[in-house]
Amino acid sequence: MTDEQQAPDPPVFDAVVVGAGPAGASAALALARAGRSVVMVERGPFPGAKNVYGGVVYGRVLDEVIPHWWEQVPVQRWVVRRSTMILTDTQAVTLDVRSQAWGAQPYNGMTVFRADFDSWLAQHAIDAGARLLTSTVATGLLRDGSGRICGVRTDRPGGDLRARVVIACDGVNSFLAKEAGLLPRADATHMTLGAKEVLALPAGVIEERFGLGPHEGLDIEAVGGTAGVPGGGFLYTNRDSVSVGVVVSLNGLAASGRRPEDLIASFKAHPGIASYLKGAEVKEYSAHLIPEGGYSTMPELATDGLLVAGDAAAMTLAAGIWLEGVNFAIGAGLEAGRAAATAIGTGDVSAAGLSGYRRALEASFVLRDHKRLRLAPDLVLSDRMQQQYTKVLCDIAEDLFTVTNPQPKPGLVRIMRRVLRRHRVRWRDLARDGLDTARTFR
Amino acid sequence: MVAVCVAPTDLRPEVDDLTGTVRSDLRRADLPAAEAAALEYGLRIAEEWGGWVLVACCGSAAADDLLREARALGAEVVRVGTAPSPTAGPLGPLGPLGPHPVAPGDLAGHPAATAAALAGAIRGHGQPALVLCGDRSGGAGVGAVPAFLAAELGLGQSLGLVSVRTEGVGRLVVERRLDGGWRERLAITGPAVLSVEGAGVRLRRAGLDAVLESAGAPFDVRSPNGSQTPPGEPVAGGMHTSASRPYRPRTRPVPAPTGDAHERLLALTGALSDREPARVVGPLTAAEAADELLAYLARRGYTT
Amino acid sequence: MGRWADISFEARMATVEFRVSERAHIVVDSDVCRSCTTKVCVHACPADLFAPTADGGILFNYEQCFECGTCYMVCNSEGAISWTYPDGGHGVVFRHG
Structure with a gap:
């Protein structure tokens, strides 16, 4: 935090983290805790402004970095009921799991709004000493004379940001990973599109309709119900709204000729869903891509001076009954931050010096879960x-x-x-x- | 010194359709377009006049990041701190005219008090050569603050400007929108309070180094003078509307008819002049209706 | 068709905050589109930003873009859609994402 103030201009940070989502904020948190100077570059006006997710944040991974996180996290509802539905046009088979244990400490899953959650997590990184630069797009990688990555270009005037390590947590479209040659330019095959509506419903009505207590939530994941387009739907409860939407294969959507909001409408009209949503009005409509290719489509995770984490590295688990992403982003971000801090300490930020990142992920749930379920995305779709x-x-x-x-x-x-x-x-x-x-x- | 008054606001507050309750979230605040334009004009004028810009704000700390962004643009910043009211927005359950809950020290809805606080903060930094405001705040504003501010500072005022340009040091040429598509061009010399509309210019972006330097840096935060805190009952915008009526364009003089009384009467009423009586031509198909319309226009000389 | 209480597309898009930039972050090369037979972007874009024109080209909007990337991912003609992020601080702002 201090050495860049005396440094000649432009300031050199130990690390620049691109994207202040869960992966980026976690990476910055780990780096700042390790005493490294780090700046997060966020293109939205605040962290989470560009982000959309489809269900539940599992916070267990936060235990090690933010003790008692559940006392301060901006939660909407704690998920105590989780339904997996198989839908045809007129039928539904549901596996409905309920556990009151999930609604008490140390909790399991929660619903959040990303504008709140991502800002909260980024604030922890800031409190630990990281800097946050909002409303700034990282437009490309900065390379030194030998071609080694040494920072990022931004779209601010005078906007080159030099750093020893760049951590790309810039999301599913990761232009930095693409520029570094780690990701293909466009890969519709392994992408799904999530389209979502947030519908206003009074808290009391939600609790009555879904059989929930005051802070309790429900999460429904459905296979089918998307008018024949490969994919599924989801519905989860917030404090006084429900989020409902579909996740469909991008190529399937392209071939179907259907519009995304029509698919939401057909999911909402399913007899197993419709009655839950009666009288609910749209508060916000949103859409986002999800990299669902799983383990086999993950890019190289480290190259000289660059690490990739979160959606940029396709770290979402879309394995039918498990749908997770934010927790993997946090887990990977933390490991990326730690590996970068170690590499900066030894002075070797080459791919070899940063290889501890992959080793740490291999040993953690991030890559072990993805490896175990590597066949799931193709199977489910x-x-x-x-x-x-x-x-x-x-x-x-x-x-x-x-x-x-x-x-x-x-x-x-x-x-x-x-x-x-x-x-x-x-x-x-x-x-x-x-x-x-x-x-x-x- | 060019002072620019801003009030970062949640520009898309949540409004409950049933109760009219407004929930705004200052963490998601932005500068209203008019205030962004005021700041941009302020920066341009200061550059050309060789002065500096003071950004004055009256509000809670929730939107300090936006003020730091202004600081990164080279402006000095002063904020008159008021108690944060994170969820109770400027509008109450009954909208701008109804009673609304006001947190102690919250000056929203009190344009006179807001203007007094801003004037105090500006004077604390020197005598302004110019004061720029947005034409109205992004919240429940009625555009009264600039006028009160002019009164507080004892300056002339020019409100609702759509363009501001300098003509040498100390001299401005501004344009104001009038009713009926008219514009008024004014030359301004000497200190004045100007409020501008959010049109024509975009606020520049701060450079990277300046933003990094500005992030987390402290700036002047003052507390409002206790005696100026208004009583609990807010005046609706501090203004009274005595009458409201639609815009009536000025009359167009038409020469008086000539001739004897009979002829003049005929000319005034148009009783014997040619006119086409109304005809019922429908119901028609779309194609027939189109033909009918075209034929009518052709008869009246609109198409050839 | 069993759809109830659905809103118009304009009302749907009006629920989303967009801080519109002056610069268009999407650019479509309509000359390339004229040889495209599928024009998948037209129906796949969740914000309905692409409209086919009578001469076979594509008319594009950028103001109400979710910045999801669907359009360039599904586009089968390399280079027809140039897509970048909008300038920092601009573009979509999700509050309930």
Whole structure:
């Protein structure tokens, strides 16, 4: 914090973190705690202004850096109820999990608004000594005579920011990672589009409709319900609003000819969802890309003078029943900050000097979860899973509970055989996909 | 010294459709376009006159980051601190004219007191050569502060300007929008209070080094003079509207008709002049209606 | 079609704060678009910023952009859409993101 003030201009920071989202704020927090001078460059007027997410922030990763974070975090509701729905046009099969333990210390998941949460986390980095530069776009990488990355260019007048290490936490479109050759320019195959509406509902109505206590929340994740476009929907409760939307494969959306807000409308109109939303008015509409390719599409995480974390490094887990991202961004940001601090300490900020980042991630949940579930994104968005198995599952459930008196009950095996035939699913494919599923989620 | 008065405001407060309760969030505040324009004009004038800019603000610390951004543009900053009212916005449950809750020390809705506080803060930094304001604040403003400010400082005022340019040191040529599309051009010499509309100019961006230097730096924060804190009951904008009526353009003189009484009467009433009586031509298809309209216009000489 | 209480697209976009920059951060090369048969950007953009013109080109807006990147990701003609972030402090401001 102090040495850059005496330094000749332009000031040299130990590190510049691009993006003050969860990854960037965590990286800056770790660097500042390690006593390094660090500046966050945020293109929005405040942290979180450009960010959208689709559900729940799991804060366990914060335990080690912000003790008792739950006493100060700007939470909307603590998620005590989590529903996973499989939807067809007229059917729904729901796995509804509820635990009151999640609604008490040390808590599990929470719903937040990113403008609040990201600003809160960035404030922790600032309190630890990091600097925050808002309303500033990092337009490119700064390289020294030998071509090594030595900072970023910004769109402010006189805007070159020199630093020993650059940490790119600049989100899913990461132009810095692209400029460094780590990410392809455009990769629609591994992207999904999240489109969301925040709908105003009085807190009392939310609690009544969803069976919740005053600070308790519900999170619904649905597969299907998106008018045939591969993807799913989500609904989660805030204090006095609900967020509802869809996450659809970008290529699927492109091929479908449907508009994103139409897909939200069709999800909202599903009989299993519609009654929850009666009388709710739109407060805000938003959309954001999600890098859902998983482990196999992650870029190189470190190069000379540059680390990549968060959405920029495709660190979101979209594995059907688990949908997480903010926690991975925080975890990766913290490790990036620590690795950068160590590398700066040893004076070696080359790719080799920064390789501790990847090693730390390999040992932590960030890469272990992604590695374990690396097959999940393709599986969940596969045609059979999206088009056939949702219908198969719903039909089996429907037939199982349809009472056909005076006919006796047909038995599960007969129902399955009948339903599989109806949807032209071959036992061979089912067995193979079953095996894949077992391997993926083992 | 060119003083620029600003009031960062949440420009998109949440309004409850049912109760009319307004919730504004000053952490999301921005400069209203008019105040951004005032600051830009202030910086330009100070450059050309060889002076400096003082940015004066009356409000809570919530929007200090915006003031630091102004500081990074080279301006001095003074803020008259008032108690923060994070959720109770400037508008109360009944809108600008209804009773609204005012936190102690919160001067929102008290233009006279706000102007007095601003005038005190400005005087504390010297005599202004010029005072620039936005035409109205972004919140519940009615545009009264600049006028009160002129009275407090004993200066002339020119309000609602759409363009301000210098003509040598100490002299300004400004343009004001009048009703009916008219403009008024004024030459201003000597100190005055000007309020500008948010049009024509954009606020420049501060350079990187200046922003880094300014971030977290302290600036002059004063407390409002206790005796000037207004009583609990706010005056609605501090103004009384005695009458309101629609804009009536000035009459166009038409030569009086000539001739005898009969002819003059006919000319005034148009009783015997040719006119096309109203006809009912519908219902028509869209194509027929279009033809009918075109034919009418052609008959009246509008199309050839 | 079972859709109830849905709002107009204009009302939908009016719920979002945009601090509009003077500089357009999206630029479309309509000459490239004229040879594009799918024009996927037109329906895929969640903010409905792209409109096909009668001569086969694309008319684009940038003012109400979510800055998501969908348009250039789905664009199949390399170089038709140049897309950058808007100038710092401008563009979309989500409050309930």
